[in-house]
Amino acid sequence: MRVEIHGHRGARGLWPENTLPGLSRTLELGVHALELDVALSADRRLVLTHDLHVSAITSADTRPAHPGDEQFPYVGKAINSLTLAQLRTLDVGVRLPRHPDDPFALTQAPLPDTRMPTLGAVLGLVGAYGADGVRLHVELKSDPTRPELCPDPADFTELVVEELDRHGRLDNAAILSFDWRVIAAAAELAPGTQRFALIEEDTLHWHGCLGDGLPAAARAAGATTISPEHVMVTPEFMAQAADLPVAAWTVNTPERAAELLDLGVAGIVTDYPDRMRELWRERGLPLPTPVRPLRPVAV
Known part of the structure; x- marks a missing residue:
């Protein structure tokens, strides 16, 4: 069984998350799967963002989308209350505040004047690279406890499936979500596309099951x-999962990754794919092939 390296939000530990330059550099580094987060704007555009509100850590206001915009500044506003034009004014290339308490502040390279991309732009980028060997993992940000911030999960899933299909990526993509209503909708709309049921301790109550019942659910x-x-992955959990593959997140130390590999996980989701590539080399595991850069590389 191939054990995979999944770049989390691209490679959040190295470059700004969910951005075109960050994703492109992750492709060039080499991962089996490129993970990203998607939400829906006020004008029903699929945009890359991990948060349901504009984050003050990953985003900074630059200017209003039009003179006198009463919604400006946009940081702190709900993503689904802002249009793509408004969201595109944000600089998402510098992690703020940059201080030692932020685990990524010391490792993430700033890329100022970077804009929030759409899912379509990312699919175009991956297509331009010819990165057919890299699976695209699209996490749909949906929270059943905050319906005012989220679109209808079936409608949301349909929009994502349509965009993936438009770019010919349904056969080499995966739909991910903590909201398993998205998983169910994806199973119906795109049965040939992989579907990852995300779980964490804080959201287990969403699914009405605990412990032994999770894999079955x-x-x-x-x-x-x-x-x-x-932290949920134990020998007992792996036994309960049986033939259902397990992809553990977010694993940033080679030591923990090694423990998980010994337990038999199928994938490691990481902010630092460079560290995992070193571990893969040490273990003699097949490495994902770096994608050839689109631009000339100085030597």
Whole structure:
């Protein structure tokens, strides 16, 4: 069985998350799968963002989208209350505040004047690279406890599936979500596309099951892989998962990754794919092939 390296939000530990330059550099570094987060704007555009509100850590206001815009400044506003034009004014290339308490402040390279991309732009980028060997993992940000901030999960899933299909990526993509209503919708709309049921301790109550029932519930929801927070992965959990592959997140130390590999996980989701590539080399595991750069590289 191939054990995979999944770049989390691109490679959040190295470059700004969910951005075109960050994703492109992750492709060039080499991962089996490129993970990103998607939400829906006020004008129904699929945009890359991890948060349901504009984050003051990953985003900074630059200017209003038009003179006198009463919604400006946009930081702190709900993503689904802002249009793509408004969201595109944000600089998402510098992590703020840059201080030692932020675990990524010392390792993430700033890329100022970077804009929030759409899912379509990312798919175009991956297509331009010819990165057919890299699976695209699209996490749909949906929270059943905050319906005012989220679109209808079936409608949201349909929009994502349509965009993936438009770019010919349904056969080499995966739909991910903590909201398993998305997983169920994806199973119906795109049965040939992989589906990752995400789980963490804080959201277990969403699914009405605990402990031994989790893998079975994920299967019943339509998942093809179960993806728990790495602290949940134990020998007992792996035994319960049985033939359902397990992809653990977010694993940033080679030591913990090695423990998980020994337990038999199928994938490691990481902010630092460079560290995992070193571990893969040490273990003699097949490495993902770096994608050839689109631009000339100075030597």
